[in-house]
Structures are given as C-alpha cells and as structure tokens.
Amino acid sequence: MPGDHAPRSKIDPRTAGALREFLRTAEDFGETELYYRARRDVPKGPPRAESLEELYARYSGCLNCVLGKSRKKIVFGMGSLRPKGLFIGEGPGYEEDRKGLPFVGKAGELLDRILAAIGLSRETVYIANIVKCHPMREPEHPDMRGNDRPPLPEEMEACRPILEAQIRILAPPVICALGATAARSLLRTGDGITRLRGKVYGYPIADTGRTVPLVPTFHPAALLRDPSLKKDAWKDMKLLRGLIPPERNPA
Template sequence: MPDKLYRDVCETVGQVRGLLENLQLLGVRHLPPAVPTEDLPVCVTSQDSGDGAGPCRPESLEEIRADLGDCQRCMLCEKREHIVFGCGSAAARLVLVGEAPGREEDKQGMPFVGEAGRLLDRMLFAMGLGREDVYICNVLKCRPPGNRDPQSEEIAACEPFLIRQLAAIRPRVIVGMGRFAVQTLLREKQAVSRLRGQWREYEGIPLMPTYHPAYLLRNPASKREVWEDLKQVMGRLRGSDA
C-alpha cells in the first residue's frame, strides 16, 4: 500500500474511533440503521424537511410530471396542444418562472421558445449561464386561449405543481419574469415597474422580480433595468457558492 494512502486510512480510522468513543461517553450504545432515501416520505414543499415531522426526501421532477399526467384539472386542457412542464437542470441554483406558455411553447411543449426565448438565451449567456445550468418553467403549464391572463381557478389548479417543482429543485434564487408571474408569486397587484429590482421571497426562496423577455422586445430601453436586476441575481448566486 502506498505510504500516502496508508496514512490517509490510518487518519480516517482514528477519526472514526474518536467519534465512537465520544458517542460512548454520551451514553450512546447503538446506532440506528440508515434509512434508504427511497423509503423516506416525500417533502411536498421546501419547508417540510424542517417542520419537525421527521426526515423526508424531495420529490423528483419526474415524479411530479408523472402526477401531472394528461392534466384535466382546469378548462385549459380543452384547447392546449402540449403541457409545458419545464426544462433545465434538476440541480439548478437559479429557476426562472414566466407567466404561461404562448403559441410556440404550446406547439413545442417547451418554455420560452421563439423570439422571446432567444432573447432569454442571450440574457443567460451574459450571466455566464446556459439553459442546461438553470431551470425554466411557468406558473401555468397550459396556454390560455388567445394568450389572455390566467383565471383564478387556473392558477389554483396549477400553482401547486410549481411549488412542488421548486421543492424538488431547491434553488438558491428565483427570477419572476413578467407582470402576471410576479403578481401571482408575490400576491401583489402593483406594476412590475414598481416591484422589479427589489428582493422578495416565494416559498422561502429569494425572488427577484423583473420584466418578461417579450416585454423587452417591445420596450428595448428597459433592457438596462433588467440587466441591473440580473446583476443582483449574479451577486446573490456568487455569494452562495461557498
């Protein structure tokens, strides 16, 4: 055995022996067997694991998508082409939440495609990120007819799945994009222009409200404000690297 490996093994054995001796001094005589992760109950929200009810595991995104199924929970199911669940990394530190699928998203089953999606890609690139590094989804999973504002019963049917997605991913930061997404997440009626740039929280996770990429296509002068918002997000993410 190489000398370095031998020293490392001896050091580890010494640390384990010391830990066991300390436990013995504390009166611990038996260690409970480890519970397999898959046997733990599911954490439905991000706060469940800390509520004193015992250990639990987050759902996987695959489990949540399977539960959503061919969703018939509201009337939006009647005219949609595809459910737009979300895409990106299940281990993302940053989740971007938009309003609802548009026409192209409904056709492709993917969030933020088309011209607004290409602008979002450029915004991510400027942050040093790609779609594979973040998770992107919407408050609603189905397109409202004519891209109208979602109705309260549609939000009530769909938002629990967003909450479960966030609990599964456990991101460090959320970016809420667009009037409807921001007002829904924050339970606010103020204009995004008054809410953007100020840190808030959703499900206990820091949230930065900002404009939707589609809005920036119509109002390019607001790109500077969004970049200021995203710089705050980048700073928060860098601060969580440790």
C-alpha cells in the same frame, strides 16, 4: 325561528340508528360528554412527489382547469435538476404549446442571451411557467396564432401545487419572476412590475420552512416591445447574479 329553514345534513338511516343506539348506551353508563378523536392513520391526500419525473407523471394528463381541454402539450419545464436559478414566466404560447418546451419563440431567444450575459444558460438553470398549458382567448381555435391571453386567477391557483412542488424539489438558490403576471402570482400582490422590480423578496418554499430570494424583472417579450426597459432589466440580472452562491454547480 331563524334556524327553522337551515339545511340539514342527510345521514343514512342505518347509520343514524346505530348512532342513536350508541348514545343511549353511553347515557346508561353515565357518559354525558363524548369526544371525537381523529384517526391518525387516515391519509390526507396522495403522497407528495419527490422527483420531477414523479411530478410530471402525476400531472401529465392534468385537467384541473379549462386550459387542459384546449392544450396541445403540457409545458412542464426544462433545465438543470440542480439549477443555479429558477426562471418563471407567465405561461406557454403558440410555439411552446406545440413543442412542449418553455420560451422557444423570440422571447426565448432573448432570454437565452440574457442568461449568457450573466454566465448562465438553459443547461445551468431551470425554466418554468406559472401555468403549464397555453391560455387562449379563443380556445375553440387552438391553431390560430396570436390567440394568447394572460392566465386567470383560478387557472394560476389550479397550477400552483405543481409549481410549488417544482420549487420544493429543485430547491433553487434564487428565483426570477419574469413579468408582471409571474411576479404578482408568486408574491400574491396586485402591484405592477415597474414597482416590484429592482428589489429582492423572500419566497417561502412550501412544506420546508425555508425561504428563497426572489427577483422580479420584465418579461423578455416586454423588452422586445420596448427596448428602453433593457437597462433596468440588466440591473435586475446583476442583482440576481449576485445572489447565486459560487459553489452552486448544476447537475
């Protein structure tokens, strides 16, 4: 028979004996159908974090994927607690891994200029990444420069609960996905950044029922490699700036 070799769950003999006795007693009382009622007082997991400090304390020693084994510092994020926008990149690089801050290299300097051009700054926005630890091509050589790679799907999924909690806690009026990796992860699509940019998407904030507008654009590092992309990036920034309500004052 097809089911003869199906694996069977192992039950402790004492539990099995008690269960048989219960079923015999129920049958004696004429009960032929039994139902299982789930206990409502059993917690389904740890309570959700209600502040960035609580979230950081929970994940500061995270080893949920291989990236945690080779990192120098976790790069949680930085900026206003009531941001005018949330800017999300791909992941930390060499410099970020050492300083524990996002976008501190050449790409970060360009991001600062982009923010200033639309009347924003690191003090009025929040900056984070899809993954919080440095993805390395050769993790056995963590001190080697140029040892960067895009995060793998399983690494991004391991970090997703942290990012989703950050978005829920910060409740930004708009999200900017910096680069293809961030845009694909947030929008759960395989499309490239050239196809995705120039539009506004809705990003559902987990556990809230609310949706926030999301604008994808080129990563600052891509603009450094190909300055011809800056014209389209500027259009994206003007699009994003128009989505920020004037009453949104940073904390």
